[in-house]
Structure formats: structure tokens, C-alpha cells
Amino acid sequence: MRDIYLFLRRMAGFLGLLFGGKKAWEARKELKKLDTAQWSRRIISDGILLNEIPSPTEDEHLRMKFISKRLEEFGISNVFSDEWGNVLALFPAFGSRQDFMLLVAEVGDCDYSPLENSVQITRELASGQNLGERSIGAASLLVFAEFAQATGFHLEKNLMVLFTRSSSVDEREDAFRHFLGSWADRISCAILVHGTKLGVLETKPMGTYRLSINVKSQERELLSPNAGPSAASIMGNIASRLGDITWDGPQKAMVNIARMEAGDGFGHWATQGEMDIEIISDDDKTLESIKHSVVETIESASEGLKYKIESLIRFRRSVGDPRRNAPLIDTLRTALEKVQIKTEEGLVSDKISLLNEKGIPAVCVGMTKATGNQNRDEIELGLIDSGFRQLLLVIEGGSRALEPVKEGQQ
Amino acid sequence: MKQNKGDSTILTRSYHSSAYSDKKRLVELKKSKNLTISLAFPTLNEESTIAKEILVLKTELMDRFPLLDEIAVIDSGSTDKTREIAKQFGASVFTSSEILKNYDSHRGKGENLWKSLYVLKGDIIVWIDADISNINPKFLYGLVGPLLENDDVGYVKAYYKRPIRSSTGLTPSGGGRVTEILIRPLFSLFYPELSQLVQPLSGEYAGRRSILEQLPFSVGYGVEVGHLIDLFHQFGPGIIAQVDMDERIHRNQTIEALSRMSYGVLATFLSRLEKYQEISLVKEMGKFHIALEADGNNLKAVHSPISLIERPPMRTIPEYNLKFPVPVMEEDLKRTSSPDL
Numbered sequence: 001m002r003d004i005y006l007f008l009r010r011m012a013g014f015l016g017l018l019f020g021g022k023k024a025w026e027a028r029k030e031l032k033k034l035d036t037a038q039w040s041r042r043i044i045s046d047g048i049l050l051n052e053i054p055s056p057t058e059d060e061h062l063r064m065k066f067i068s069k070r071l072e073e074f075g076i077s078n079v080f081s082d083e084w085g086n087v088l089a090l091f092p093a094f095g096s097r098q099d100f101m102l103l104v105a106e107v108g109d110c111d112y113s114p115l116e117n118s119v120q121i122t123r124e125l126a127s128g129q130n131l132g133e134r135s136i137g138a139a140s141l142l143v144f145a146e147f148a149q150a151t152g153f154h155l156e157k158n159l160m161v162l163f164t165r166s167s168s169v170d171e172r173e174d175a176f177r178h179f180l181g182s183w184a185d186r187i188s189c190a191i192l193v194h195g196t197k198l199g200v201l202e203t204k205p206m207g208t209y210r211l212s213i214n215v216k217s218q219e220r221e222l223l224s225p226n227a228g229p230s231a232a233s234i235m236g237n238i239a240s241r242l243g244d245i246t247w248d249g250p251q252k253a254m255v256n257i258a259r260m261e262a263g264d265g266f267g268h269w270a271t272q273g274e275m276d277i278e279i280i281s282d283d284d285k286t287l288e289s290i291k292h293s294v295v296e297t298i299e300s301a302s303e304g305l306k307y308k309i310e311s312l313i314r315f316r317r318s319v320g321d322p323r324r325n326a327p328l329i330d331t332l333r334t335a336l337e338k339v340q341i342k343t344e345e346g347l348v349s350d351k352i353s354l355l356n357e358k359g360i361p362a363v364c365v366g367m368t369k370a371t372g373n374q375n376r377d378e379i380e381l382g383l384i385d386s387g388f389r390q391l392l393l394v395i396e397g398g399s400r401a402l403e404p405v406k407e408g409q410q
Numbered sequence: 411m412k413q414n415k416g417d418s419t420i421l422t423r424s425y426h427s428s429a430y431s432d433k434k435r436l437v438e439l440k441k442s443k444n445l446t447i448s449l450a451f452p453t454l455n456e457e458s459t460i461a462k463e464i465l466v467l468k469t470e471l472m473d474r475f476p477l478l479d480e481i482a483v484i485d486s487g488s489t490d491k492t493r494e495i496a497k498q499f500g501a502s503v504f505t506s507s508e509i510l511k512n513y514d515s516h517r518g519k520g521e522n523l524w525k526s527l528y529v530l531k532g533d534i535i536v537w538i539d540a541d542i543s544n545i546n547p548k549f550l551y552g553l554v555g556p557l558l559e560n561d562d563v564g565y566v567k568a569y570y571k572r573p574i575r576s577s578t579g580l581t582p583s584g585g586g587r588v589t590e591i592l593i594r595p596l597f598s599l600f601y602p603e604l605s606q607l608v609q610p611l612s613g614e615y616a617g618r619r620s621i622l623e624q625l626p627f628s629v630g631y632g633v634e635v636g637h638l639i640d641l642f643h644q645f646g647p648g649i650i651a652q653v654d655m656d657e658r659i660h661r662n663q664t665i666e667a668l669s670r671m672s673y674g675v676l677a678t679f680l681s682r683l684e685k686y687q688e689i690s691l692v693k694e695m696g697k698f699h700i701a702l703e704a705d706g707n708n709l710k711a712v713h714s715p716i717s718l719i720e721r722p723p724m725r726t727i728p729e730y731n732l733k734f735p736v737p738v739m740e741e742d743l744k745r746t747s748s749p750d751l
Contacts, residue, residue: 038473045469048462052544073433073474118543118659121461123495 034392039143040384043367044126046070046139047195048119051131055109056169059085063107067142067163074146084165084175091148091159100158100183101399102190102360104176104351105141106166109134120376127376132368136195136379138163140367144193144391153392155399157188167350171210172315176351180358189328189398190355190362191391196379197366198387199336200346201329207287207319207353209279210258213238213298214310217271228305231273232262238301242277245297247290253281255294271307276314284319320348321356328363328398335393339386363398365391420606423556423563423651427548430555430653433475439558446479447554448532452522454486456540457495463538463545464499470547477551479532483540484509484522492540504529510729516719519613520633524721527622528730534558535622539613543659552653553616564649565617565641569608570658586611592672593635596679600688603647604638611635611675614655621645623725623734630717631671632678639682666701673699674716681718 053063064087071079071089078090090100109117109130119128145161147153160183165175180187215231229237239257247253255277262273279294281287295311302309322329325348336343348356348364355362367387371378430436440447449467453460464481471478483496483503493503507515509525523537534557538549549568556563572586589611597605604610611634624644628636641649663671683689698713724730 041465041469042474045466048466049546052546114544114659119462120458121465122457123461123491123498 034389036385036388036392039147039388040381042143042146043136043139043384043388044121044381046142047131047136048121048126048128050107050139051109051117051119051128051135052114054114055107055112059083059175060108060165060169061085063138064163067107067138070142071145074149076145076149082178084178086165086175086179087163088179089145089161091145091154091161093156093158094154097157098186099188100160100186101155101395102160102162102183102187102355102362103141103144103193103395104162104164104190105138105193106134106168106351107138107163108166108169110168121381124381125371125378126381127378129377131377132195132370132379133377134166134168134195136367136384137193140195140384140388140391141193143388144395147392155396157399159395159399160187173350173354176354180354184358184360187355187358187360190352190360191328191394191398192349192351192355192362192364193391194349194364194366196368196370197346197364198369198383198390199341199343200364200366201333201343202320202325202346202348202352202364203322203329204345204347205282205319205322206347207281207284208315208317208350209287209291210314210316211277211279211291211294212312212314213275213277214312215262215273215275215302215307216310217305217307228307230262230270231307232270234301234305234307234309235260235262235273235275238275238298241297241301242294245293247293248281248283248286253279253283253286253290255279255290282319287316287319317350317353318357320353321361322348324356324359324361325352325363326361328361328394331397332363332365332390332394335390335397338393339390341383341386341390363394365394367391420603420647420650420652423648424606424608424654425552425556425651426654427552427555427656430551430559431548433471433477433547433551436551436555436558437475437477440477440554443558445534445558446532447477447534447536448480448482448530449478449536449538449550450482450484450523450526450530451496451501451538451540452484452486452519452526453488453492453496453540455488455490455492457488457490457492459543459545460492460540461495461499463540463542464496464501466545467538467547467550468500471550477554480530482526482530484526484529486517486519486522502529510727512729513727516629516717518629518633518717518719519631520627520636521629521721523633524627524629524724527619527724528727528733533619534616535619536616537614539660541660542614544657546655549614549655549658552655553614556651556653557616557618560651562648563651564621564645565637565651566615567607567609567650567652568612568614568655568658569652570612570655572609572658572660588668588672588675592675593679596676600683601639601642604642604650607638607650607652608654609652610638614658619734621649623730624723626723627721628674628678629719629721630678631674632718635675636678636682636720639679639686643686669701670699670714670716674718677716677718681720 050063053066055063064085067087076089080088116129119126119131167173215234242255258278259276264270279290298309298311352362352364368379368383468481481501483501484506485493486506496503506522506525510528534554536550536553553566556566586609593610594605625637625640627633677695684691699716701712702709703712
């Protein structure tokens with residue numbers, strides 16, 4: 001299928017060069033004076049519509065269907081989808097460049113409920129569960145695609161607009177990994193469009209391991225006089241042991257108990273339990289060594305008991321590579337200065353880490369800021385205008401900032 | 411006279427909104443038929459939902475796909491920020507009492523709808539309630555689709571599942587209680603053809619100006635049922651279509667509020683039966699809705715005045731005729747027609 005993509009891209013690029021070159025060049029020159037208000041309204045409106053579509057569904061097909069239909073309505077012909085639910089639109093560049101700039105947004109929401117996801121708007125704010133975190137980013141990228149199609153916003157670098165499942169519905173990032181498996185060698189840089197995080201420069205590396213622990217005894221009942229401890233006691237013991245350990249010198253690494261389920265009733269026995277453990281560190285080697293220690297600690301907890309303890313790695317995210325991302329971070333910093341948004345340092349996002357693992361420099365661009373009301377995911381409407389302007393500046397700047405990845409650089 | 415155009419079974423003119431989701435096609439149809447479309451929201455203290463309704467519909471169906479020519483809010487005197495917010499998000503805002511000042515002012519949704527005919531410019535008028543939590547462009551394109559596609563359709567009503575929003579969350583069934591307990595039995599008794607409407611009282615409907623201007627409007631709760639009976643008698647059920655919008659989330663209403671609503675709807679229903687000589691009332695109807703309320707250990711009767719005022723067809727208002735003159739062909743037709751037509 002990738003060959004078909006490339007053939008279509010070249011054809012469209014050639015036609016674009018013939019018929020649209022002048023218009024595109026003028027659009028770029030006009031970028032600074034552009035009235036972005038109408039595009040901001042479209043972002044909010046599409047954000048609302050996306051947020052109210054049920055999710056998760058298989059391969060996130062309901063929300064992806066909305067996105068595909070939108071792209072079709074915008075008149076974008078190079079739209080493709082794959083069996084993992086990814087939806088991809090290609091915007092060919094002028095000239096003979098073969099590399100792509102990837103623009104990616106996440107789609108999907110594991111906490112959806114019709115009532116909580118219903119969006120409310122006041123004069124300055126919009127609120128609705130996961131509106132900023134999950135829907136405004138995808139809506140922004142959608143509206144960027146509409147903008148690019150309507151204005152002829154083509155660059156020297158080919159653009160690839162990708163909508164992929166969010167880590168909230170695809171914990172292992174299977175859909176995104178699958179996409180990268182096919183395309184990584186063609187991508188020279190990437191921008192992750194996020195609903196909130198406006199002004200955040202993701203310069204702090206952070207890697208994660210997530211482990212699932214299953215505790216089970218052959219004996220189901222605890223009533224016999226010689227019965228051992230309950231699963232809850234064993235898991236409590238594991239948590240206690242892990243809590244007593246200092247993992248690294250600077251004490252930046254953390255081991256969290258993310259979930260613990262044990263107890264009698266509701267179809268469970270007191271001798272069964274499950275827990276999830278999250279390991280966080282800013283250094284890949286430390287992350288690995290902590291993971292080994294945690295697994296050993298867990299295994300040793302069952303010594304002398306009639307319990308079987310199994311641990312399973314749910315997923316691993318590497319710490320990211322802020323050094324590789326530095327040119328894009330600089331472009332983002334400059335764009336934020338131009339739209340007069342203050343910057344702050346933040347942790348590297350999961351998808352940025354994955355891109356970095358493949359040797360691709362990447363940056364996360366936020367569209368607005370969340371206010372203090374975390375329960376309703378409340379966002380500031382007025383900032384979306386600055387967010388969109390900044391996105392255009394980063395895309396334009398990023399397309400000039402980097403050369404394609406070469407063999408051996410990864 | 412009934413102009414029973416086409417099939418008289420409303421169920422055969424029941425569509426799903428998805429049939430009209432090709433907005434480009436609708437815009438082309440509108441252009442080719444040289445029509446304009448106006449949307450009005452009747453409002454009273456709707457600051458929590460009005461911004462979203464205007465934003466979504468304006469963005470999608472005015473800016474992206476120019477299906478709509480105008481969005482207006484006809485306000486009954488909100489004391490919250492409804493009017494300011496509506497203006498901020500791009501709607502034209504009218505205060506009901508300021509429209510056609512020579513004709514008094516009454517409080518009620520029907521009053522706002524009647525007056526909207528005077529201030530709106532479109533050939534097709536769409537009314538959407540301002541309290542929908544899950545507004546979607548389909549509410550609008552679903553209503554205008556059958557009117558653009560089929561010249562015989564003159565009036566389109568929305569229907570949907572109605573989970574109701576309350577403090578405990580969403581109740582999956584419910585809503586439409588007045589319809590099932592009061593209206594459907596009455597329609598079954600007197601107008602079986604109209605009982606094929608899934609939600610005859612739904613607050614989302616659209617019609618051609620040329621038809622709406624010939625209908626009287628109940629000022630209060632009876633406006634929808636009054637329309638349906640008048641349409642039935644004046645144009646025949648063949649002019650009515652209905653469209654499935656899937657789901658509409660809205661505020662729950664108390665039983666007391668539904669009781670007052672039923673009073674208004676029933677009063678309009680009975681007055682229409684009498685108007686069309688289908689029953690004869692031998693006694694004047696009560697002027698108040700009477701509810702019982704606990705007063706310590708006793709009960710007390712609470713009398714609420716519910717407006718039963720009727721506005722005449724807008725076409726009979728001279729100011730309206732000046733603003734929207736009768737097309738020449740229509741005038742000629744009237745002169746050559748017999749008086750009972």
C-alpha cells in the first residue's frame with residue numbers, strides 16, 4: 001500500500017507544482033497577517049463533535065469515520081486508512097523532496113460517557129471530560145488539514161497528517177507502532193498536536209515501564225487453620241518492600257502502585273489478586289535496572305508461600321531524546337515568542353519518545369491551556385487562536401529546520 | 411380545502427438524518443431552487459447551552475457549508491446572559507416584545523416563533539429548542555433536507571430517542587411522556603394519520619414560509635399540536651414529514667411542569683376540534699391550570715394562568731404583508747379562486 005501512497009504523492013506533487021505553486025507561496029508570505037479566528041472556531045466546533053462521539057470502539061472506528069468523512073468533505077483526495085484504525089492524509093510538497101514531516105494527533109477516550117463528554121461553553125471557556133486532553137488536538141489537526149487544502153499551504157517538505165489511537169485506548173501504542181513500522185524511514189521530523197500543553201516545551205526526558213502482577217494460590221479458601229496469608233497481604237507486602245527502596249542517587253526515579261485489586265466476593269477469591277506497577281525514570285539505563293530489581297523483589301515475595309506470582313510487562317516507553325529534538329524545540333520556542341505565550345518546561349510525551357526511539361526528532365505543540373477545573377477538563381477558548389497561529393509557524397519553521405534521517409543515524 | 415399531495419401516510423415520509431449528511435449536495439439543491447434558509451432559537455434563560463448551539467451550527471452550516479443564511483435568537487426577556495452570549499457567538503438577537511410592538515406582547519414559545527416569521531428573511535424557517543445538550547449539525551440538515559429534496563413536503567418534524575439529563579445522570583428511556591399519555595391517544599381518537607408522528611411535540615421543526623405564514627400560532631405550549639391540526643386541515647397530512655435525529659439530550663422536566671404543559675396542549679387541541687367542527691364544547695374551558703400543593707398538613711390549590719392566546723396567521727398582519735408582499739402569482743390565484751378555497 002505504501003507504493004500506492006508514494007505514487008499518488010508524486011502525481012499530486014507534480015500537479016500541485018503545475019497549478020498551485022504561486023498560490024502556496026503567497027499563502028506562506030501571508031502567514032503572519034493571517035486571520036485565524038475562523039479556523040479557531042472550527043477547531044472548537046470539531047472538538048465538541050469529536051468529544052461527543054462514543055469511544056472507545058473497535059479500532060476507534062466511530063471517531064475515525066468522522067475524521068475520514070471530514071477530510072473527504074474538505075476535498076482532500078490522498079486519504080488512507082489501515083487495519084489498525086490509523087487515518088492518513090498526504091500533502092505533497094513542491095519539488096523533488098522525498099522525506100515527510102509527520103503531523104500526528106491522538107484519537108480516543110477510554111472514559112467516555114454521554115453526559116460527562118457533553119461539552120458546555122461559556123463566553124471564555126469550554127468544558128467536557130477529555131475535551132482538551134483528547135479531542136481538541138485531533139480537531140486542530142483536522143482543521144489544519146482543511147486550512148492546508150483551502151489555502152494551498154504546501155511546503156518544501158511533504159506533509160503527512162496522521163490520526164492514530166491515543167494511548168488511553170491503545171496502551172501499547174500498537175496502532176502507532178504499526179504505522180511507524182511502515183513509514184519511519186521516510187519521516188524526517190514530527191509534530192504531535194495536543195489539545196492543551198500550549199507553551200510547554202517538552203525538554204524533560206521521562207521513560208515508563210508498566211508491569212502487571214498476578215498473585216494466585218492453588219488453595220482458594222482461607223478458612224483452614226494452616227492457611228497462608230491472603231493475596232491482599234502479599235500484595236501489601238510487595239508494595240511495602242518496593243516503597244522502602246531508594247532507586248537512584250538523585251531520587252528522580254519512582255515506582256508507583258497504579259492499581260491493586262484483591263479480596264473476597266464478586267467472583268473473586270481472597271487468594272487471588274492483581275496489581276499494576278509503574279516505573280518512571282529520566283534515564284533508560286536506570287529504568288532497566290529498576291525494572292530488574294522490581295521483578296526480583298516481586299518474585300522473592302512468594303518464597304516459602306503456596307502462592308504463584310507472575311509478572312507481565314504491559315508496555316515500555318523509552319525516556320525520549322530531547323537533544324535530538326532541540327532544533328524543533330527552538331522553532332517552537334520562537335513561534336511561542338511570536339504569539340506571546342510564556343513557556344515552561346515539561347515531560348516528554350509517550351509518542352514523542354516512540355518517535356525518538358526511531359531516530360525521528362519530534363516536538364509536541366499544544367493548542368490551548370487547561371484551567372484549574374481538572375474534573376471537567378476546562379479549556380480557554382481565547383488561546384486557541386494563538387495556538388493555531390503557533391502551529392502554522394512551527395510547521396513552516398520545522399519544514400526548514402531538519403534534513404531527512406539517514407541510514408546509520410538511528 | 412385539503413391539498414392531499416402525494417402519499418398521505420406520514421410513515422412513508424419518515425427519514426433518517428444521515429440521508430441528508432451530504433451537505434454539499436444540499437447547498438447545491440438550495441442554490442438551484444433559489445431558496446434561503448433561516449434558523450431561530452426561541453430562548454428564555456438558556457445561557458448554559460446557547461453558545462454551543464450557535465457555534466456548532468454557524469461554523470458547520472454557515473461558514474463551512476453555506477446552507478444557512480441566518481441565525482437568530484428570539485428572546486422572551488432572559489435575565490441571565492443568553493442575549494450577550496448569543497451575540498458574541500454570531501447570532502442576530504431580537505427581544506420578542508420589541509417585534510411588532512403594535513400587537514402586544516405575550517410570554518411563551520409560540521409567541522417567539524410567530525414573531526420570528528416577521529424578523530427572519532428565509533424562505534425556509536427552522537426552529538430548534540435552545541436546551542439541547544448534544545447539538546449536532548444533523549439537527550438542521552436533517553430538517554431542511556426533505557424540504558430541499560421534495561417540493562411536496564412543507565413541514566418537517568424531528569424525532570429521536572430522548573434520554574433525560576438529571577442530577578443522577580442520564581435516564582435512557584423517558585421524555586415524550588406528554589406525547590404518549592396525552593397526545594397519541596387524542597390523535598388516535600381524532601386524527602389517526604397524525605398518530606404516525608413519533609414525536610409530535612418535538613421542539614425542532616422546519617417549514618416553508620409560504621405555509622407557516624398561513625397558520626395561526628398558539629402563544630404557549632399548544633403551538634406544535636395546533637400547527638399539526640391546522641396543517642392536517644388546510645394542506646393534508648401529505649405535506650408533513652419526520653426525520654430521525656438518533657438522540658437528543660435535554661433537561662428533565664418535573665411532573666408539575668409537564669402537567670401545565672398538558673393543560674396548554676389539551677386546551678389548544680380542544681379549541682382546534684371545535685374550530686373545525688369536530689366536537690362542540692357546551693361549556694367554557696377553565697382559565698387556570700390547578701395544581702395541589704402541600705401546605706403544612708393541608709393541601710392548597712395553586713392556580714396558574716397558562717396562556718391560551720392564539721396569534722392569527724402572519725399573512726393577515728399588514729406590516730408583514732408590506733415586508734413580505736404576496737407573490738403576484740399567488741395574488742392572481744386568490745382572485746380567481748372561489749371564496750371557500
